[in-house]
Every structure is written in structure tokens, then in C-alpha cells.
Amino acid sequence: MAAASSSGGDGEPYLLGYIVTKIVGMRYYSARVAGRESVGLVREPLNIHDGNAIAVKNARHEQVGHLPAPVAKALAPLLDSHLLTAAHGIVPRSDSKINRNAYSLPCQVHLFAGPAAAAVVEAALEEAGLDLIHADHPEFALSQSAAVMERTKKAGRDVDKLFSLVGGKEGKARILPMEAPGDVVLSELFDHQKGALGWLLHREESEDLPPFWQETEDGRFENVLTNQMTVERPPPLKGGIFADDMGLGKTLTLLSLIGRTKARNVGVKKGGGAKRRKVEDAGEGPRPTLVVCPPSVFSSWVTQLEEHLEPGSLKVYMYHGERTRDKKELLKYDLVLTTYSILGTEFEQEDSPVKQIEWFRVILDEAHVIKNFTARQTKAVIALNAERRWVVTGTPVQNSSFDLYPLMAFLRFQPFSIKSYWQSLIQRPLENRNKTGLSRLQILLGAISLRRIKETDIGTKSMIELPPKTVLECYIDLSAEEREIYDQMELQGKNKMQEFGDRDSILRNYSTVLYFILRLRQLCDDVSLCPLDVKSWLPSNSLEDVSKNPELLKKLASLVDDGDDFDCPICLSPPTKTVITSCTHIYCHTCIMKILKSSSSRCPICRHSLSKEDLFLAPEVNHSDEDGSGNPGSDKPLSSKVQALLKLLKTSQNEDPLSKSVVFSQFKQMLILLEAPLKNAGFNILRLDGSMSMKKRLQVIKQFAHGGPDTPTVLLASLKAAGAGVNLTAASTVYLFDPWWNPGVEEQAMDRVHRIGQKKEVKVVRLIVKGSIEERILSLQEKKKRLISSAFGKKKGGKDDKEMRVEELRMMLGLDMGRPVAGCRPSEACHVQ
Known part of the structure; x- marks a missing residue:
């Protein structure tokens, strides 16, 4: 048996070894696979011929065959019961071109399992007559898996040297800033948006080989990281991660990209009149872009379309609510907008037109939503067919570096779109605090991502000329x-x-x-x-x-x-x-x-x-109605935190009677409780939470944006309903009524106010109860911030996820608190008695 210690982590899945088998049934499929090529093994429990069936798919997600029935019969129950956490196939190296008419091919299937399951898996394989080639087996070094080669450094192969070569190539090409197409986009882009548009177009139009691929002397193509060899030139990686900080106008930049695809401006005359003609890009047929976003961001796209685009310049379809089931109808549009939940709902519907279309481009907005790889909506977006793929998020890492893996799977960035490769080459070195893991992650992101932030170090110029943002911690004493x-x-x-x-x-x-x-x-x-x-x-x-x-x-x-x-x-x-x-x-x-x-x-x-x-x-819980007419219990004394908020709001109102504020809370019921005391204090308020329809949310946001003496001055907002994609620049003060352990979520909330279009200095006040769990949440946020910055910066990685979860739970309840709380020493603080 392979030793559990090879996993590098107690209880962590590791490579047990591999079995040698064949890909069979290839004569029934037109797709082919090359030597050294990684292949996907996909369980097909609903296969009418064999409930144990395991399909084999090539790098282009085309089926090439299946595993032999005896092998599938042994592996299927192990995969279904999760005793095997992963099975990864690879066609061994071939020094000659593979016979394209072959009926079968040899295949190595590498098996991953946790230490506790190893004995059960090995016994099942032995009973099925399958020979497991484990780490102590003399043939183990013949494996073509990158996970094995990483450990054995076969033939002097240096994985980190290969990464550094990729890192050296990036950034050499000079990318020119681009203007938005004037016949589609009415608004002038900022310089940083023009630079981003140039980068997006460069990524989409480049014909370069994907990272880690090179052409060999005999005209074939090799992935130097996995040793995969193919006769066909691998398609370029048309897309990447657009990770600019929140509030830098990513949506307008993306609309400009869609506009340039739709038409190009030519024949522009100097000095006055411009004669314009729409010229469709090369290629025939419709070229629709699918944008997927959370419901809270849906309204933001609608608003941006109304504000920045020439009416009628783009044909837009809202794939939401009552929607067409006709694929041909969707193909008439330049832009189709939908949500992650809708794709998740339609994932198993064969007649879903979204699944049937070969999209010209798919954009995942707020893409950190798909950080859970097992979620149905994540599987749905990964399965979409598209020529160009974009991941868009200001917070690509929220809790763990593993948040990035589903993004790689969506982008189909080989070999990192294969879970076992991601774990062996990136995740495990990071979790083991191996500096090579962080270096590799930074090189990887550098090769396919663009990230600029608003605030820079003291003494350097900010990305855009925004008014300053000040964050204060306001400490509150509880009553006896x-x-x-x-x-x-x-x-x-x-x-x-x-x-x-x-x-x-x-x-x-x-x-x-x-x-x-x-x-x-x-x-x-x-x-x-x-x-x-x-x-x-x-x-x-x-x-x-x-x-x-x-x-x-x-x-x-x-x-x-x-x-x-x-x-x-x-x-x-x-x-x-x-x-x-x-x-x-x-x-x-x-x-x-x-x-x-x-x-x-x-x-x-x-x-x-x-x-x-x-x-x-669970029984249904009835909340007060949306208009706030319910009775929130005004007879009871106000809590210490509510009193503190009222005092701060009154001070702000006295300084500027027309100033507007947003109060964010995690708890919808807390927003309802705040309504009566704020109304009694004379504030004109609105509420925005997740129970509202998209139409109602848009109405509230527009109402809050209006100026004048009788308009609402305080918006009570749910962090999730208003934390992403919503423009609240009418306000200049943000109150975070209760802290959230994910700093990225709080940053999103702040940046609804501190973003392009803001004219006033922004003040963010975090209300923190002294000597409570809230101080400990601040400490946890500091840890998360270090993790987030490490992906694009130069700091160390984190621990095993389960260890972190338990450590965090104990910390939240005040256990293991021997160390000082890092988050409770703000540079500026206010105290409310």
C-alpha cells in the first residue's frame, strides 16, 4: 500500500497509484485523442447499456470512447461512494503518430483517495483483478501523470523552471489602449478602461499557443508541463480573468468589448463630421455574447446599457422570468443576459437553448459566485459552449486559493482545469506552505489575468481620480x-x-x-x-x-x-x-x-x-412587509448599537442636511427593526433586501439616487442584495452595522458608494461592539485579506481548509485567543458611549 504520508496532509486525498487499461469503443466516435494527452473520465450512471459506464473525453470535451466494462464495474461504485475522490486518465507517451483508425488505446488511470479509504479501494481493485501500480512499484516511474512526475522529477524535469519560463514570456507584448466604438458606446472611457479594453481584445484575437505549449521539430505540439503531445495545434486561450478592483468600471469596459465585436468604425474624417459605416467582423452567422450574473447585478447591467449605449446599437435579450425556449430566437441578439440560478435550474433540461448554442463569448460577472465546484450552477457554466470565455470579479479569491479552481475549469485552461493537476501543482504546495506553490499561482494568474486596484501605496498615483475613502472603526459599549x-x-x-x-x-x-x-x-x-x-x-x-x-x-x-x-x-x-x-x-x-x-x-x-x-x-417565518409598515416593537428601549447609529446619522445630517447614507446589515430583520427609530428621528428612509423582486430593487435604487430636500437620505440595505453590481454613488457615507468575516463582501459593499461617479469624499464607519465576537471577526478579516493579496502579491499561503474552519469556529467563540487581535488596532477610530 502507498504510504499516507505522501499526501502532505493528514486526511488529505493523495495519489494511490495508477492502473493500466484501455480506451475502448473508439470506432463509434469521430473524435480522437493523441499520445500524452490527458483525458477526462466521466461517470454515466444513466447510461442505458451499462449503469457503471465511464465515458472518456478528450481535451476538447469530445467523447472518444469508454473504459472497458470490467474496469468500469470496479471503479464506478468507488467513485459514486466518494471512496475515490478523483480518477484521472492519460494516454501514455507515443513516439509515433497514433493510428486514427485504432479501435482502442492504452490508458493510465491515476486514482486519488483519502488515507482512510486507501485499504478499501485497494481491496476492491484486487478483487476485480486490477493491478494497482503504487509508489513502491517498480513501474511507478513510467507514469505520465504530472502529479507523479512532480514527485519523481523524472528525467531532470523541473516544474518550477517551466513555470518561470511562462512567467518570463508574459508582459513582453506591448498592448495598446483602445477606444470604445463610438457608434455603440456614448460615454468616453477613462485611460485605465482603454488599457483594459486593449488587453481584452489582445487576449481574444491572439493566435499564440496557450501557456505551457510549444511546437516540436516534427510539427507536433507538446505541453511541457504534462508531456501531453498532439498532432492538432491547441486552440488559443481566448479569454482570461478580468479582476480589476470594484468600482473601476468593468461593466462599461465589457460593453465596449461587445460593441467592438458588433461593429468597427471606419472612414472617420478629421475636423468635424464623421462618416461612419458598420463593418461586421470576419466570419458568418450571429455572434451573441452571453453574460451571466447574480440577480443583484442584473439591474446594474440594464442601467449601464441605458446610460452608456446608443439606443438600438446592441440587440439585448433578458433571459429571465418568462423566456424563449427557441435557440434561433436567442441567436438574433448581440447580448443575452441571464443569472447563475437560471443556468443551474436548466442544467439538466435537454431543451435549454442556452446549452445548445455555441456562444461567441461568455462573460461570468461576479464570477466568485461559482467558487463551490460541486454546486449545480458551477457545473452549468463550465458546461457552456463558447469560443471566448471571461471571468470577471474584483474578488477572485475569497476564502481559499481553491476558489480559483472552478474559474480555471470554466476557462478550460489546461492542465489546471483538471482537478488532480490543480491539486498536485498548485493547491498542495500552497497548503504545505511551500513557497513554490505561491510562486506558481502568481505566474499562472499573471499569464491570464488583469488586475488594477484603486488605492495604491502612499506617494503613488491612484488608478483613477476618485475622492478619498476613509474607513473608521466605531467602538460601542454594551449596556449592563x-x-x-x-x-x-x-x-x-x-x-x-x-x-x-x-x-x-x-x-x-x-x-x-x-x-x-x-x-x-x-x-x-x-x-x-x-x-x-x-x-x-x-x-x-x-x-x-x-x-x-x-x-x-x-x-x-x-x-x-x-x-x-x-x-x-x-x-x-x-x-x-x-x-x-x-x-x-x-x-x-x-x-x-x-x-x-x-x-x-x-x-x-x-x-x-x-x-x-x-x-x-423549517416552518415559514413571516417578516414585516416590504414598505416597512409592520410594527418593529417601538415600545422597547433601543439597543446600544442602534443608539450609536442614530447619534452618528444625526451628526452627519447636521453637517450636511442633503448628504445621503447607506446602512448595511447581514440581517433582514435588523433592517426592519431600524425603520421605526430612524423614522421617529426624522429620517426619510428606504429599504433594499433580498426578498424584493428585481423590479422593486431597481425602483428603490433609482428613488434613492434622486436629489432634493424631500428625497430619501438613508438606505437600509442587505449586504447580499446590495453588495455587488449596484451603484449607490448618491450616498457619501457607509455604515457597516455588523461585520462580516469575508472582507471581500464588505469591500463590495463599500464600493457601491466609492466608485466611478462619486463626487464627494466617502466615509465608511464600521460599528463594532467592544469585547465581543465582532472584534474577533476583524481579526479573521485580516487573515482573509492576506490570503486574497497573496494570489496577486508576495505573501504566504494558508492552511488546510478543515483546520482553518475549526480554528475559525474556536476563535469566534473566544477560545484560543492568546494572541492579540490584529483587526482591533485601526489607524483611526471613533468611540460612542
Whole structure:
């Protein structure tokens, strides 16, 4: 057996070894595969001929054959049960051109599994008569896998030298800034936008070989990193990552790119009149661009189209709500706008026109949405057919460097679009704190991405001339009564955490720990958000008893509905029709039911077996209506934090009666609670949250933007509903009512106000309760910021994801707090008594 220590991490999946088999059935497919080529192995549980079928696809995602039935019969149950975490195929090196009429080809299948599953996997392979060539086997060095070659440094091959050569090539080409097409785009681009447009066009029109590919002396093409060899020239990587900082006008730059594709300006005369003629680019047929974005950003694209484009210059279709099912209809448009959730919904619908079209270009806006590789919407966008692919996000890394892997899979950037290569060449070196991992990641991003930030170091010029932004931490003391309640809740949370003990137990019971964290955060905002009878919702004994108490489970699940910050781990959206499992994990009803219908029938988080009887539906929670006419309990005394906010708002109003402010909170119920005291204090307010339709959100944003003495001056906004793609430059002050552990989300919120179009100095005030979980969240944010900057900067990588999760949970409850809190020493701070 291969030693588990080779994994480089306790419990982390590692390469067990490989089996030698064949790709068969090739005569039934026209697609071919070359020697040294990586091939994808795709389970086909619904195959009418064989439920164990494993299809083999080439680098262009075309099926070339399948694995032999005996091999598939052995591997399928191991893959379905997740005992095998990955199986990666590669056609061994061939020194002569492969016979294109061959019926079969040799194939090495490399198998990855966790240490705990290794013995079971090896026993299953032995029973099936398959010989596993593991690390101690004399033939192991014959493997063509980059994961193996990385460890053996076969034939003097130096992976880091190959990366450095790629890094040296990038940046040599001089890319000229480009103007927006004047017959499509009315607005003048800033210099940095012209530079970005030039870069985007260069990436799309370059015919260079993709990074790591070179032409050999005999006219074939070789990937020097994987040793893949092919007779056909690999297509250029037309696209990349557009990662400019938030608020730098990426949307207008992208509209200019779409406009230049639609038509080019020619025959422009000097000195006055310009005679213009639309000239379609080379090529026949329609060239539609598909833009995919979250619902909150959908309205922003609509607004940008209205503000910056010549009416009628681009034909635009909103693929949302009631929509066509006719592929030919969509092909009539230059731009089709849709959302990630719609693509996720249509992923398994064979008649979806979005799936059938060969798009000229696909743009993923706010692309960090697809950071969960297992989510249905992520799989849906990766499966789209497109000639040009763009990832657009100001926060490409949010929690872990693994956030980048789904982006590579969407871009089809080989070999990093293959999970086992990403893990072996980038992820594991990063997690093991190997400096080569960070160096490789930076070179990789440098080869395919553009990132500029607004704020630069002191003494250097900013990217654009924006008014300055000041961030203040405003520290608040709880009242004696609030402090007593808070301390009691925190003590119970610490005790429960210590009861769980080891890491695995904490992860199994993480829902309970998260509820304590949620309640502590809510107590910092307002005691009325949190039921004080802890025993009414927390199991008094161990969690094994929970599955016997459906009513208790319903109470647990209902708590999710009053916070925006609990995402379903499958679809990465706030749960709709919330379900909690007997193992206390929370999902959307449709998401978890799909899991139950699959062959695994296990909880995606803790891997416990699940049946329909293990699911419990949360009761509906009725909130106050959208117009704020509900009674938020005005008889009760105001919380310390609400009093602090009112004092700050009044001070700001006294300084400038026409100034506008945005108050962001994680909790929709908190926004509702704020309405009465702000109205009573004389503020004209609006609310923007995730429960509103897209039409209603757009209406609120437009209403807030209007000037004048009687217009709204305070917008109460949900961080998720207004945290991306929304223009709130009518305001000049931002209040972050409660901190969020992902600094990228907070940055997005700030940059709704501090962006192109802002005329005033922007002040951001973060309301932080002293001696609470909120100070610890600031410390966690500092860690996340270092991680985010490391991808494009020069700092060190992070730990294993599970270790980080447990460390963060303990930290949030005030355990392991021997070190000083880095986030609690702001350069500027205000104190509200």
C-alpha cells in the first residue's frame, strides 16, 4: 500500500497509484485523442447499456470512447461512494503518430483517495483483478501523470523552471489602449478602461499557443508541463480573468468589448463630421455574447446599457422570468443576459437553448459566485459552449486559493482545469506552505489575468481620480443588561464547543456551533433578534438525540430565516424552503432531495447516510412587509448599537442636511427593526433586501439616487442584495452595522458608494461592539485579506481548509485567543458611549 504520508496532509486525498487499461469503443466516435494527452473520465450512471459506464473525453470535451466494462464495474461504485475522490486518465507517451483508425488505446488511470479509504479501494481493485501500480512499484516511474512526475522529477524535469519560463514570456507584448466604438458606446472611457479594453481584445484575437505549449521539430505540439503531445495545434486561450478592483468600471469596459465585436468604425474624417459605416467582423452567422450574473447585478447591467449605449446599437435579450425556449430566437441578439440560478435550474433540461448554442463569448460577472465546484450552477457554466470565455470579479479569491479552481475549469485552461493537476501543482504546495506553490499561482494568474486596484501605496498615483475613502472603526459599549446576556450566551457556546472536543466532532456538529456564533452576532446588534431561552432551540444532551425530535429540528432550521448569512452549501444561495437534516446540516429542499436521488444518498458535509425520513422542513417565518409598515416593537428601549447609529446619522445630517447614507446589515430583520427609530428621528428612509423582486430593487435604487430636500437620505440595505453590481454613488457615507468575516463582501459593499461617479469624499464607519465576537471577526478579516493579496502579491499561503474552519469556529467563540487581535488596532477610530 502507498504510504499516507505522501499526501502532505493528514486526511488529505493523495495519489494511490495508477492502473493500466484501455480506451475502448473508439470506432463509434469521430473524435480522437493523441499520445500524452490527458483525458477526462466521466461517470454515466444513466447510461442505458451499462449503469457503471465511464465515458472518456478528450481535451476538447469530445467523447472518444469508454473504459472497458470490467474496469468500469470496479471503479464506478468507488467513485459514486466518494471512496475515490478523483480518477484521472492519460494516454501514455507515443513516439509515433497514433493510428486514427485504432479501435482502442492504452490508458493510465491515476486514482486519488483519502488515507482512510486507501485499504478499501485497494481491496476492491484486487478483487476485480486490477493491478494497482503504487509508489513502491517498480513501474511507478513510467507514469505520465504530472502529479507523479512532480514527485519523481523524472528525467531532470523541473516544474518550477517551466513555470518561470511562462512567467518570463508574459508582459513582453506591448498592448495598446483602445477606444470604445463610438457608434455603440456614448460615454468616453477613462485611460485605465482603454488599457483594459486593449488587453481584452489582445487576449481574444491572439493566435499564440496557450501557456505551457510549444511546437516540436516534427510539427507536433507538446505541453511541457504534462508531456501531453498532439498532432492538432491547441486552440488559443481566448479569454482570461478580468479582476480589476470594484468600482473601476468593468461593466462599461465589457460593453465596449461587445460593441467592438458588433461593429468597427471606419472612414472617420478629421475636423468635424464623421462618416461612419458598420463593418461586421470576419466570419458568418450571429455572434451573441452571453453574460451571466447574480440577480443583484442584473439591474446594474440594464442601467449601464441605458446610460452608456446608443439606443438600438446592441440587440439585448433578458433571459429571465418568462423566456424563449427557441435557440434561433436567442441567436438574433448581440447580448443575452441571464443569472447563475437560471443556468443551474436548466442544467439538466435537454431543451435549454442556452446549452445548445455555441456562444461567441461568455462573460461570468461576479464570477466568485461559482467558487463551490460541486454546486449545480458551477457545473452549468463550465458546461457552456463558447469560443471566448471571461471571468470577471474584483474578488477572485475569497476564502481559499481553491476558489480559483472552478474559474480555471470554466476557462478550460489546461492542465489546471483538471482537478488532480490543480491539486498536485498548485493547491498542495500552497497548503504545505511551500513557497513554490505561491510562486506558481502568481505566474499562472499573471499569464491570464488583469488586475488594477484603486488605492495604491502612499506617494503613488491612484488608478483613477476618485475622492478619498476613509474607513473608521466605531467602538460601542454594551449596556449592563446587554453585557450580561451576551456573556451568558458566549459562556454556553464555549462550553458546548469544549464538549465536542476534537476537530471531527466539531465539524460534525458545526451547525450548533454556527448557531451560537449567529446568536452572539445578533446580540451585538439588538437583543430582540435573539430568543433568550437557549434551551428552547439547543439540544440539552448530545446531538445524537436530535434526530428523534422533529419539532426541535424545525426550531433550529427556522433560525436561519432571520439572517442572510446562511447559504445552502450545495447552491451557495440563502436556503429556499429550508430543510435541516438529522445530522443538523442545512440545505434547500430541492438541493438535498437531488442528493437523495443520487446513488450516494449521503450528507454532502459530514457524509452520514440520509433518507427522506432524516429531513425536516423549517416552518415559514413571516417578516414585516416590504414598505416597512409592520410594527418593529417601538415600545422597547433601543439597543446600544442602534443608539450609536442614530447619534452618528444625526451628526452627519447636521453637517450636511442633503448628504445621503447607506446602512448595511447581514440581517433582514435588523433592517426592519431600524425603520421605526430612524423614522421617529426624522429620517426619510428606504429599504433594499433580498426578498424584493428585481423590479422593486431597481425602483428603490433609482428613488434613492434622486436629489432634493424631500428625497430619501438613508438606505437600509442587505449586504447580499446590495453588495455587488449596484451603484449607490448618491450616498457619501457607509455604515457597516455588523461585520462580516469575508472582507471581500464588505469591500463590495463599500464600493457601491466609492466608485466611478462619486463626487464627494466617502466615509465608511464600521460599528463594532467592544469585547465581543465582532472584534474577533476583524481579526479573521485580516487573515482573509492576506490570503486574497497573496494570489496577486508576495505573501504566504494558508492552511488546510478543515483546520482553518475549526480554528475559525474556536476563535469566534473566544477560545484560543492568546494572541492579540490584529483587526482591533485601526489607524483611526471613533468611540460612542
